[in-house]
Amino acid sequence: MSRPARTPHGAFSVEAINMTMRFGDFTALDDVSIKIEAGSFHALLGENGAGKSTIVKAIMGFYRATAGTVLVAGREVEMTDPKVAQGLGLGMVYQHFTLVPSLTAAENLVISRADTPAVINWKAEGAAIEAFMARMPFSVPLDQPVNRLAAGEKQKLEILKQLYLGHRFLILDEPTSVLTPAEADEVLGHVRALTQAGEVTVLMITHKFREVTAFADELTVLRRGKRVGGGKVSDLTPADMASMMMGEAPKPSNRQRTVTAGKVVLQIDGVRALDRSGLKTIAIDGVSLRAGEILGVAGVSGNGQMELMEILTGQRQLSSGKIILNGTTYTATRTEAKQHKVRYLPEEPLRNACAPRMSVAENLAFRSFDETDLAKPAFWKSNSAIARNAAALIAAFNVKTSSLAARISSLSGGNVQRAVLARELTGDVEVLIVSNPCFGLDFAAVSAIRDRLVEARNRGVAILLISEDLDEIMELSDRIIVMSEGQIAFETPIATANVAEIGHHMAGHA
Numbered sequence: 001m002s003r004p005a006r007t008p009h010g011a012f013s014v015e016a017i018n019m020t021m022r023f024g025d026f027t028a029l030d031d032v033s034i035k036i037e038a039g040s041f042h043a044l045l046g047e048n049g050a051g052k053s054t055i056v057k058a059i060m061g062f063y064r065a066t067a068g069t070v071l072v073a074g075r076e077v078e079m080t081d082p083k084v085a086q087g088l089g090l091g092m093v094y095q096h097f098t099l100v101p102s103l104t105a106a107e108n109l110v111i112s113r114a115d116t117p118a119v120i121n122w123k124a125e126g127a128a129i130e131a132f133m134a135r136m137p138f139s140v141p142l143d144q145p146v147n148r149l150a151a152g153e154k155q156k157l158e159i160l161k162q163l164y165l166g167h168r169f170l171i172l173d174e175p176t177s178v179l180t181p182a183e184a185d186e187v188l189g190h191v192r193a194l195t196q197a198g199e200v201t202v203l204m205i206t207h208k209f210r211e212v213t214a215f216a217d218e219l220t221v222l223r224r225g226k227r228v229g230g231g232k233v234s235d236l237t238p239a240d241m242a243s244m245m246m247g248e249a250p251k252p253s254n255r256q257r258t259v260t261a262g263k264v265v266l267q268i269d270g271v272r273a274l275d276r277s278g279l280k281t282i283a284i285d286g287v288s289l290r291a292g293e294i295l296g297v298a299g300v301s302g303n304g305q306m307e308l309m310e311i312l313t314g315q316r317q318l319s320s321g322k323i324i325l326n327g328t329t330y331t332a333t334r335t336e337a338k339q340h341k342v343r344y345l346p347e348e349p350l351r352n353a354c355a356p357r358m359s360v361a362e363n364l365a366f367r368s369f370d371e372t373d374l375a376k377p378a379f380w381k382s383n384s385a386i387a388r389n390a391a392a393l394i395a396a397f398n399v400k401t402s403s404l405a406a407r408i409s410s411l412s413g414g415n416v417q418r419a420v421l422a423r424e425l426t427g428d429v430e431v432l433i434v435s436n437p438c439f440g441l442d443f444a445a446v447s448a449i450r451d452r453l454v455e456a457r458n459r460g461v462a463i464l465l466i467s468e469d470l471d472e473i474m475e476l477s478d479r480i481i482v483m484s485e486g487q488i489a490f491e492t493p494i495a496t497a498n499v500a501e502i503g504h505h506m507a508g509h510a
């Protein structure tokens with residue numbers, strides 16, 4: 001047996017050998033091997049549905065692999081349970097935060113431990129945390145409630161929490177999705193420094209080539225459940241990575257504008273509503289959206305975009321003002337949305353726009369998935385019509401699913417997104433309101449979804465695009481508004497849009 005690979009500071013290697021994972025007849029992972037050397041920063045790439053989460057879950061003991069072996073520091077381990085993995089020093093950091101928002105950073109660290117005593121000696125714990133922090137190359141404010149921390153600080157705290165728990169092999173699952181580019185660079189810079197110091201070994205799932213090139217040492221690429229390539233990052237270009245992921249060079253898209261903006265369809269003026277905390281007011285003035293244009297709403301996460309989406313979907317009560325759609329008051333009831341042909345693509349579509357326990361075909365067939373009618377057989381056209389419709393949409397939008405009858409919740413995140421977009425862009429649409437449509441998607445899916453939005457705009461659809469990704473806003477919008485502190489802080493046509501100026505307004509500088 002090989003000698004356990006551990007660096008002097010504690011980072012150790014993890015290796016998965018010949019991993020196979022089947023769900024029924026479907027093989028999500030097909031004889032994949034991956035070795036993450038002690039103290040390395042290893043990137044795991046692959047299109048949506050390639051099997052990245054599956055291999056990670058098998059390594060962490062969330063899934064019992066159908067076949068395969070896991071070696072931790074060179075020793076074979078039965079990963080029967082996530083607790084086994086955690087006990088061996090393996091930890092996970094997710095794209096969304098797992099911290100308790102009302103507790104301070106220090107309190108979050110203390111309660112994260114499995115051995116937290118029933119009565120906590122805060123003085124002793126505080127001293128222990130300070131001693132721990134002193135050994136760390138970066139810190140976060142310890143005494144503030146986590147909900148007051150910026151996203152970058154929260155993600156740093158998630159990483160510190162793992163180190164505090166003694167974990168020395170970290171799996172980072174798209175850790176920068178909710179961070180600004182500057183925050184992402186800061187967090188990944190710290191992670192890289194930790195790996196170089198031999199403190200920790202990292203496996204990072206990401207879709208961002210820039211992050212791979214800038215921070216990772218090695219990479220592995222999965223495609224359709226198989227390992228299709230990998231090696232040293234310094235030997236590979238982003239084009240190499242893209243062709244490994246897709247099996248071919250990506251096609252350049254043609255996003256010409258072939259329409260001029262028409263009449264104003266949607267107007268929001270004098271609208272006031274409480275924000276999620278109930279403490280601040282969201283104030284939306286002077287927003288108008290025209291047919292055949294994409295109006296981008298830029299902003300750092302948490303500046304009222306979520307509330308704006310809720311206002312537009314009728315989920316947040318207005319304290320004053322109204323939304324005007326095609327000249328009449330719009331309160332976003334189902335009937336009004338149908339009448340005005342308004343469609344929505346909310347964030348987290350599995351939760352907000354699907355019936356997770358129903359099949360892919362059913363979810364593609366029923367926009368009004370949560371209407372009580374759904375239960376009544378009379379509402380159903382026929383199973384064969386539903387299947388035909390679903391098969392056509394799956395082919396057109398390239399949704400990867402094991403079958404039409406599979407539950408939509410078994411699809412990877414990107415494929416759920418494609419399925420919902422396929423449904424929402426089918427038929428007669430006049431207004432499309434989308435929120436972060438490409439969040440967490442691989443570049444092929446991103447490109448396909450952006451093409452669809454541009455096609456819809458060119459057909460005359462009025463699109464409100466709320467996005468925290470400024471590159472996306474710059475790429476797609478005809479006009480841009482910036483939300484900051486719950487208000488519209490700035491507006492510019494794309495022709496004169498300047499990233500630095502927009503960034504300045506996003507950061508709250510008038």
Ligand SMILES: Nc1ncnc2c1ncn2[C@@H]1O[C@H](COP(=O)(O)OP(=O)(O)OP(=O)(O)O)[C@@H](O)[C@H]1O
Nearest residue numbers: 023028048049050051052053054410411412413414
């Ligand atoms: N519990 C499950 N039951 C059935 N099929 C599943 C299950 N979990 C995953 N799959 C299927 O396995 C395949 C791989 O999924 P996985 O979540 O590993 O992809 P991924 O590479 O992480 O994708 P993404 O980037 O979209 O998160 C997908 O086709 C998915 O539908």
